[in-house]
Structure formats: C-alpha cells, structure tokens
Amino acid sequence: MRAWLRFSPIIVNETIISDTMKKYDINFNILRADISPRGGKMLVEIDGKQVQESIEYIKKRGIEVNPIKKVVKKDDEKCVDCGACLSLCPVKAICVMDDWEIGIDDQLCIGCGFCTSSCPMKAISVME
Amino acid sequence: MKKIEEINQKIKDGDVVVVTAAEMISVVAENGLKKAAEEVDVVTTGTFGAMCSSGAFLNFGHSDPPIKMYKTYLNNVEAYSGIAAVDAYLGASQPNRNPEIGIDYGGAHIIEDLIRGKEIKLVAEAYGTDCYPQKKIETYITMDKLNQAIMVNPRNCYQNYAVATNSTDETLYTYMGTLLPKFGNITYSSAGQLSPLLNDPYFETIGTGTKIFLCGGEGFIIGEGTQHATEVERMNDVPVSAAGTLMLKGDMKKMDPDYVRGASMPKYGPTLYTGVGVPIPILNEQIAARTAISDENITCRVIDYGIARRSRPVVRETNYAELKTGEIEINGVEIPTSPLSSYKKAEEIAEELKEWIINGKFYLTNPVEKLPSKDHFVKPLEIKKPSILIKDIKIKPVIIARPTEKINDVAKKLVENSINHLPVVDDKGKLMGIVTSWDIADAVARGKTDLKDVMTKKVVIAREEEPVDVIARRIDKYEISGLPIVDKDNKVKGMITTEDISRLIGESSRKNK
Ligand code: SF4
Ligand code: SF4
Numbered sequence: 056m057r058a059w060l061r062f063s064p065i066i067v068n069e070t071i072i073s074d075t076m077k078k079y080d081i082n083f084n085i086l087r088a089d090i091s092p093r094g095g096k097m098l099v100e101i102d103g104k105q106v107q108e109s110i111e112y113i114k115k116r117g118i119e120v121n122p123i124k125k126v127v128k129k130d131d132e133k134c135v136d137c138g139a140c141l142s143l144c145p146v147k148a149i150c151v152m153d154d155w156e157i158g159i160d161d162q163l164c165i166g167c168g169f170c171t172s173s174c175p176m177k178a179i180s181v182m183e
Numbered sequence: 184m185k186k187i188e189e190i191n192q193k194i195k196d197g198d199v200v201v202v203t204a205a206e207m208i209s210v211v212a213e214n215g216l217k218k219a220a221e222e223v224d225v226v227t228t229g230t231f232g233a234m235c236s237s238g239a240f241l242n243f244g245h246s247d248p249p250i251k252m253y254k255t256y257l258n259n260v261e262a263y264s265g266i267a268a269v270d271a272y273l274g275a276s277q278p279n280r281n282p283e284i285g286i287d288y289g290g291a292h293i294i295e296d297l298i299r300g301k302e303i304k305l306v307a308e309a310y311g312t313d314c315y316p317q318k319k320i321e322t323y324i325t326m327d328k329l330n331q332a333i334m335v336n337p338r339n340c341y342q343n344y345a346v347a348t349n350s351t352d353e354t355l356y357t358y359m360g361t362l363l364p365k366f367g368n369i370t371y372s373s374a375g376q377l378s379p380l381l382n383d384p385y386f387e388t389i390g391t392g393t394k395i396f397l398c399g400g401e402g403f404i405i406g407e408g409t410q411h412a413t414e415v416e417r418m419n420d421v422p423v424s425a426a427g428t429l430m431l432k433g434d435m436k437k438m439d440p441d442y443v444r445g446a447s448m449p450k451y452g453p454t455l456y457t458g459v460g461v462p463i464p465i466l467n468e469q470i471a472a473r474t475a476i477s478d479e480n481i482t483c484r485v486i487d488y489g490i491a492r493r494s495r496p497v498v499r500e501t502n503y504a505e506l507k508t509g510e511i512e513i514n515g516v517e518i519p520t521s522p523l524s525s526y527k528k529a530e531e532i533a534e535e536l537k538e539w540i541i542n543g544k545f546y547l548t549n550p551v552e553k554l555p556s557k558d559h560f561v562k563p564l565e566i567k568k569p570s571i572l573i574k575d576i577k578i579k580p581v582i583i584a585r586p587t588e589k590i591n592d593v594a595k596k597l598v599e600n601s602i603n604h605l606p607v608v609d610d611k612g613k614l615m616g617i618v619t620s621w622d623i624a625d626a627v628a629r630g631k632t633d634l635k636d637v638m639t640k641k642v643v644i645a646r647e648e649e650p651v652d653v654i655a656r657r658i659d660k661y662e663i664s665g666l667p668i669v670d671k672d673n674k675v676k677g678m679i680t681t682e683d684i685s686r687l688i689g690e691s692s693r694k695n696k
Contacts, residue, residue, distance in 0.1 A: 135231065135444055135456060136527040139360045141509070142368035142519035151509065155527035173361040175233065175446035175454070175523075177287075 057086075057100050057126070058110075061119040064094040071116045079109040086126075086165040098126065098166055125182055126166035129159055133178035140170035140179065185466050190224045191546045201225045201540045203533035204382050204463075204474055211475035220471035225540055225547065228382050228474075229396075229460040229532030230374040232524025233446060235358060236338035236409065237275040237455040239294055239435055242330040243305065245269055250317035252307040256280065257293050257324075264307070268315055272335075275445075275455035289453030292445030294334070297326045298398075298438045332435035334398065338408035340459055342380030342427035343483055346371040346506065348498055348513065351489035353643075356450030360523050362488055366498075366513050369485060369520040374529040375478045375503030379461035380429070382474045384421045388463050389429075390550030396460030396536045397431055399439025401545070404461075406430045406554070413559040419480045420473060423500070427554065431459065442532065458528060460536040464547050479504035485513070491653050493563060570650040573668055576687065578677035583608050586615055586635040593634055594623050604678050606667040607638045612674045614667055616640045644669050645679050655684050 076083050081103030088097045101109060114120050136157045141149050148163035149170060159170075159179070171179045193199040200223050202210055207226045211219045241262065243252075246269075255264040255271045259279050262271035277290035293303060302323045311318045326332055348369045349355050349362035356362075360370045375381070383389050393404040408428030415422040442458030465471045483506075485498040501511050507526075510517040539545035584593050584605045597605060597620050607616040616638035626637040643661050645654045645668045658666065658681060665680035 135525050137232075137456070137525045138522040139370070140521070142370065142521035143361055143363065147519075155525075155530065157527075173449050175360075175448055175456070176444060177447070 058122040060097045062094045079105040126164045130178045133176045143169045201537045204228045208477045220468040226463045226474040227533045227536040228379040229529040231458045231528030233454040234339045234457040235276045235454045237336040240333045243269045248317045251315035254308040256306045286452045291453045291455035295445035336431045338428045340429045345486040347488045349489045372523040377529045386554035390553040392551035394548045397433035398443035400437030402433030412561045418482045423482045460532040574647040581677045604665040606675045
C-alpha cells in the first residue's frame with residue numbers, strides 16, 4: 056500500500072522506520088521524502104505480510120499515516136491527450152491507451168511531479 | 184476523373200463516400216488503388232497541435248465618447264491596436280503583462296476564454312483626437328458583445344516538422360516541450376498519416392478558398408502560410424522536414440472549446456492548440472494514392488535542440504510509425520518519445536468532418552488559386568552585425584587550480600590575480616570543477632582545507648564555438664557570474680564573466696554609434 060507519512064519535529068531523529076522494518080519484516084520503499092529538522096513528510100510504499108500491523112506500530116510511535124490510492128490527479132476536462140507528459144515520466148507510469156488516450160497508472164506513479172510542471176494544459180496535479 | 188461539383192451533388196443526394204486519411208490506408212490496401220479512387224469521394228484529414236502562429240482580429244465597437252485605441256489590453260494581455268480605432272489583433276503567444284502571471288495566461292488563453300463565453304476585462308489607452316476624444320476606457324467584454332471575432336492564423340498545419348532531442352547536460356524548455364538532458368527524451372509534433380498537408384503533398388487540391396474544419400467551426404484557407412517552403416528534400420513524395428504551411432481564417436463565434444485550447448509550453452510561452460481538418464477530394468488515382476500514405480512512409484528528422492543555432496545538427500532519421508511506438512534508438516539506447524500534438528483529437532476531427540460531409544452539412548469548394556508548389560524557400564534573417572563567438576573574444580590567460588591544492592594557496596591565487604572564479608583541472612587540463620572566492624571564504628569559515636571538498640563539480644560551461652549571446656542567456660538562466668570556456672576535449676581555455684559580457688556589449692554599442 057501507499058501512504059504519506061507525516062513527522063513531527065520531535066521524532067525526526069528516531070529510528071522508527073528501521074525498527075518497523077525489522078519488527079514486521081516488511082518492504083519499505085521511500086518514493087519521495089521531504090525531511091528537515093522541523094519535521095517532514097514521506098511518500099512510501101509498504102508491502103509484506105504484516106502491513107496493517109506495521110502501520111499500527113508506526114502510528115503508535117507518533118507518525119501520522121495517510122494512505123492514498125492516487126498520487127497525481129489528471130483533470131480529463133483539461134487534458135487534450137497530447138502526450139507531452141509521456142516521455143518525461145521516469146517510471147513509465149504514463150501510457151497511451153488503445154484509442155490514443157493518455158492514462159496515468161496510479162500503481163507506478165511516484166509523485167515526482169515532472170508531468171505536472173510540463174503539461175501545457177496544467178491538467179495534472181500532485182495530490183496532497 | 185471526378186469533379187468537385189460531382190462530389191457536391193453526391194453530398195446533396197446523400198450517397199457520398201467519405202473516409203478518414205487513416206481509414207484510406209486500408210481501403211487502398213484491400214481494394215486496390217483503382218477501385219479506391221473510384222469509390223471514395225473525399226478523404227478527411229485532421230490535426231490538433233500547438234500552433235503558436237495564431238491569433239484573432241477583434242472589433243470592439245465604439246464607446247461614447249469614442250476612443251481611438253492606441254494600447255489595448257485584454258485581461259492584461261496586450262493586443263495590437265495600430266489598426267483603425269477599435270480593431271485589435273490578439274496574438275496567441277503574447278504573454279501577460281503581469282510578470283507574476285507571465286506565460287501562464289496569455290493571448291491563447293484569452294482566445295479560449297472568449298470562445299467559452301467568459302467575460303474579459305478590456306483596458307484601452309489613447310492619445311485623444313478631435314474625433315476620438317476619449318483617452319482611456321475600462322470595461323468588460325464577452326464574445327456576444329464583439330462585432331467580429333475572427334481567428335486569422337498566419338502559419339498553421341506545418342507539412343512535417345523536426346523531431347526534437349537534447350544532447351546537452353541541461354534540461355531545455357522549448358516550443359517543442361521539455362527536453363531532458365543527454366538525449367533523455369524525444370518530442371515530435373505532427374499528426375503523421377492524418378496530417379492535412381502530408382496527404383496532399385503537392386497541393387493538388389487545396390488552395391486559397393478551400394473550406395475547412397477550424398476549431399469546431401467552418402473556416403477557410405486564405406493562402407499559403409508564412410515560411411511556406413516547397414523546395415525541400417522528399418521521400419515517398421512527402422517532405423522530410425518543415426515545408427508547406429497554411430494561412431487560415433475562421434469565425435470564432437462558431438468555434439467549440441473542445442477543438443481549441445490555450446496552453447503554455449513550460450518556461451517557453453503561451454501557444455494555441457488548434458484543431459484543423461482539411462477535406463481532400465479524390466479527383467483521380469494519383470490523389471487517392473497520396474492520401475493513402477501511412478506513418479511508416481513519412482520520414483522525419485531528429486534534431487539536436489541543444490545547439491541553439493539556426494541550423495541544428497540532425498541526429499538521425501526516423502518515421503512516425505517508429506515514433507508512435509513510444510521509443511526510438513539513439514546511440515544504442517532506447518529513448519522515450521512524446522507526441523506534442525494529440526493524435527486522439529486529430530482522429531476526432533477527421534471523424535467529425537467526415538460526419539459533416541456525410542450528413543450534408545459541409546460542401547467542398549474549388550480553390551480560387553492553388554497554393555504555390557514550387558520556388559518557395561525560407562530565407563534566413565541576416566543580421567548585419569554577425570554574432571560574436573566565444574573563441575573570437577580576447578580572454579586573459581587562464582589561471583587554474585589542481586584538486587590537490589590547499590585552500591590557502593587557492594585564496595592567494597584569487598587575490599593576487601584579482602579574480603573571482605578558478606577552474607579546477609586534472610593533469611591533462613580537463614575541467615573537474617570550479618571554485619569561487621565565495622566558496623573559499625565559506626571553506627575558511629567552516630575550517631575545510633582541501634580544494635576537492637570545496638569545489639563545485641557540476642559546472643555550467645561555455646564552449647568555444649558558442650555565440651556570446653547564448654552564453655549571456657546561460658549566465659542569466661543560472662544566475663551565475665562566470666563560467667569556464669572549454670574546447671572539444673573538455674580542456675579549459677579560459678573564463679568568461681559577466682564583466683566580460685557587459686564590456687563587449689558596451690564596445691559594440693559604441694561602435695554602432
Ligand atoms: S501533457 Fe497534459 S494535456 Fe498532454 S496528455 Fe499529458 S496530461 Fe494531458
Ligand atoms: S508524477 Fe512523476 S511518476 Fe507520477 S506520473 Fe507524473 S512523471 Fe510519472
């Protein structure tokens with residue numbers, strides 16, 4: 056599953072993530088991170104057998120967990136299916152469908168925002 | 184041999200046969216050329232892409248007391264009003280005069296908003312005359328209130344175009360979209376087999392007066408577009424690079440926002456995505472054969488936009504079938520491609536135009552005059568004062584440092600030579616990094632002693648063959664005060680600084696006087 060983790064300043068220096076990984080034997084993939092001494096947020100992908108347990112644990116240690124399904128949102132009213140965003144996606148999450156419509160695969164997207172800044176129609180936004 | 188009048192009769196009788204240019208490929212493949220040419224009456228084409236060279240003539244009507252508009256702004260975007268009193272031409276690529284909005288909302292966006300029926304603020308200034316005493320007006324307009332809103336696009340529907348890539352180390356923001364460094368991606372902008380002028384490559388059926396689909400309404404070709412060129416290299420009859428163009432006109436009051444959009448090419452500027460569909464009457468076998476061209480037979484050239492010069496080097500040749508697979512190979516690596524024009528919309532447009540004709544809503548026209556099909560070249564703009572290349576300017580002998588040098592020695596070098604930048608090179612003289620006096624001050628403050636820990640490794644450089652103006656733009660873009668000049672082998676030849684550039688500009692303006 057995919058989630059935004061939000062930290063408060065007090066726990067930035069704690070080793071919560073590695074503790075969780077050891078304890079629940081989960082795979083923990085950091086897709087984006089924005090951490091400073093004043094706290095921060097991380098977009099992560101967690102999988103393994105004990106995902107739910109690990110999330111409960113992370114929450115107990117004081118991290119806010121906001122699960123998400125979509126990282127970016129494409130406004131289909133604004134999008135003209137030009138494809139300018141296609142070649143800019145570093146993880147090939149943007150694809151051309153059979154009828155030449157441009158789609159974004161939520162499962163692959165890491166929210167890097169590259170497509171957002173390069174869309175001539177400003178049709179894509181990163182969801183918070 | 185068919186005639187347009189005969190086709191129009193068939194439209195009237197409801198038995199006209201129309202296919203899109205994409206469908207025509209299989210019609211010819213399955214039935215043979217002869218039969219296809221007999222049976223098909225019209226092939227519809229379509230394209231939906233960024234056409235910067237677009238705009239609109241607007242007539243606002245007279246105010247009371249009347250004004251002769253001298254400076255005109257629509258939602259803060261300037262329109263040219265040096266035409267009579269209350270006419271203006273709004274260019275699609277004009278940015279907003281509010282620097283905070285800039286290219287995010289320009290002429291193209293106003294065109295879209297007008298078509299959507301939105302209210303637009305009009306501000307006009309004047310010098311005042313006896314017949315037009317008013318000096319300033321501020322009001323709101325909508326499409327309904329305008330006497331005329333006529334889209335006139337000086338150059339649309341390029342017959343083929345360059346495919347863009349970027350060999351340099353920096354990301355480039357161009358009218359061909361965002362180009363990632365080191366051949367990171369490729370962009371192209373043509374509807375290929377659906378594109379109007381690729382289906383009638385010698386302009387045998389289209390010309391001045393041809394009625395077309397323009398942005399959801401009816402429009403007309405009013406002649407060849409600017410930069411129209413005919414003397415170009417061809418393969419399978421179609422040009423392999425930019426060639427013919429069209430000048431178009433249409434009534435904005437009848438347009439549909441589904442087929443016209445204001446857009447902004449990131450860090451480049453506003454542009455108008457324009458939907459155009461041109462019907463091609465199948466008058467004979469030769470015309471039929473040409474409308475059956477498919478993507479793999481349309482060659483185009485991948486150009487390196489990393490070289491900011493008029494003639495940019497060709498990286499390779501390719502075709503639209505290859506480009507549409509999403510990847511093409513450069514130097515053994517598969518590079519992802521992006522179309523900038525929408526093939527989906529191009530198909531919709533060709534389909535829509537087909538429906539119009541089949542339903543008797545759209546009749547074909549005989550052009551009043553064919554488009555020029557020979558002796559047209561695009562002439563360059565020769566600048567009387569040739570651009571100065573980096574290698575042409577006098578530079579002081581280069582002072583360099585080695586990565587092993589101590590901070591104190593480097594500081595001494597900077598002070599003794601009264602310079603602010605010092606390129607760091609390896610034993611062959613090749614560039615490794617750069618330090619500035621600021622870096623050194625910072626290093627001293629932090630107690631660092633080794634140059635290699637202090638130098639910046641990612642260096643913005645100037646090449647000997649580059650024009651000084653290109654370097655001036657680079658200095659601005661990166662907000663730096665100087666950059667090392669390197670030769671083909673990456674060996675450091677000197678430094679160029681903002682002072683050198685301002686001195687050069689000073690000298691040349693003195694000479695001009
Ligand atoms: S660049 Fe924007 S408009 Fe074009 S396909 Fe992507 S999301 Fe749609
Ligand atoms: S945000 Fe990044 S990863 Fe997600 S679709 Fe856009 S370019 Fe791809």
